[in-house]
Amino acid sequence: MTQIHVRAQPGDIAPSVLLPGDPNRARHIAETYLDGAQAYTTYRGLLGYTGTYHGVPVSVQTTGMGCPSAAIVAEELARLGAKTLIRVGTLGGATPMVAPADLVIATAAVPNDGTTRQLLDGAPYAPAASFDVVHAAVMAARALDVPHHVGLVMTEDAFYASTPTHARLWASRGVLGFEMEASAIFLVAALHGIRAGCLTACSNDIGDPQLVQEDVLAGGVERMVRVALEAVVTLHATDSAVPGVAG
Numbered sequence: 619m620t621q622i623h624v625r626a627q628p629g630d631i632a633p634s635v636l637l638p639g640d641p642n643r644a645r646h647i648a649e650t651y652l653d654g655a656q657a658y659t660t661y662r663g664l665l666g667y668t669g670t671y672h673g674v675p676v677s678v679q680t681t682g683m684g685c686p687s688a689a690i691v692a693e694e695l696a697r698l699g700a701k702t703l704i705r706v707g708t709l710g711g712a713t714p715m716v717a718p719a720d721l722v723i724a725t726a727a728v729p730n731d732g733t734t735r736q737l738l739d740g741a742p743y744a745p746a747a748s749f750d751v752v753h754a755a756v757m758a759a760r761a762l763d764v765p766h767h768v769g770l771v772m773t774e775d776a777f778y779a780s781t782p783t784h785a786r787l788w789a790s791r792g793v794l795g796f797e798m799e800a801s802a803i804f805l806v807a808a809l810h811g812i813r814a815g816c817l818t819a820c821s822n823d824i825g826d827p828q829l830v831q832e833d834v835l836a837g838g839v840e841r842m843v844r845v846a847l848e849a850v851v852t853l854h855a856t857d858s859a860v861p862g863v864a865g
């Protein structure tokens with residue numbers, strides 16, 4: 619049965635799905651990296667494609683910006699049979715350690731958003747990436763020689779509320795950068811017993827309206843996408859070796 623927002627049938631979606639916020643990034647990934655990519659939905663601009671990468675079926679599905687939209691998309695992908703959700707996004711650096719276009723592999727997301735609060739009815743919770751996804755991404759980044767940071771991100775709702783002062787405070791608590799979807803994706807995946815991860819490229823410093831130079835950011839996005847796709851290949855190979863585990 620098709621879903622209300624991700625207008626697709628269960629067989630349209632690959633077990634592994636990359637999740638960019640931006641529909642143009644989804645189209646770019648499908649056209650640049652996937653063989654035989656077919657669009658399965660354009661509804662509401664939430665562009666979704668399925669193809670293969672090195673023979674492994676992969677979908678790429680736009681989430682839109684923010685947890686409300688990302689939670690809808692993650693929920694509907696889980697209902698459509700997705701088993702691994704990997705966000706491929708951008709983030710604002712919270713610390714000078716994270717340089718323009720740097721890759722950040724999230725281990726967990728501080729849930730400073732209203733969507734997870736509602737889903738959890740206010741209960742304390744730690745939305746975390748799946749160990750398998752973090753491990754596969756770190757291994758892929760090392761193999762591709764892509765410099766990377768591994769650690770906490772913060773997921774927020776109000777892009778323009780955050781200031782350099784907030785960034786310094788959260789950096790002192792170990793947060794590498796702020797973004798807007800990871801906590802909801804991690805929680806929805808956990809509620810469905812499926813895997814999730816989040817890779818981001820640094821697009822700016824928190825509270826600084828200056829965007830990283832376009833060609834520099836584009837390079838960071840390409841490196842992030844290649845790492846994510848190689849992680850999918852590794853996870854698929856591992857799953858195929860274990861009877862009864864779908865990848």
Ligand SMILES: O=P(O)(O)O[C@H]1O[C@H](CO)[C@@H](O)[C@H]1O
Pocket residue numbers: 638639640682683684706707708709777797798799
């Ligand atoms: O580049 P994407 O994946 O959209 O991610 C980041 O960019 C948007 C804000 O500019 C938010 O969606 C945030 O999470």
Ligand SMILES: O=c1cc[nH]c(=O)[nH]1
Pocket residue numbers: 708709710711777796797798821822823824825
């Ligand atoms: O949420 C986000 C994403 C990118 N840059 C930011 O400053 N915040």
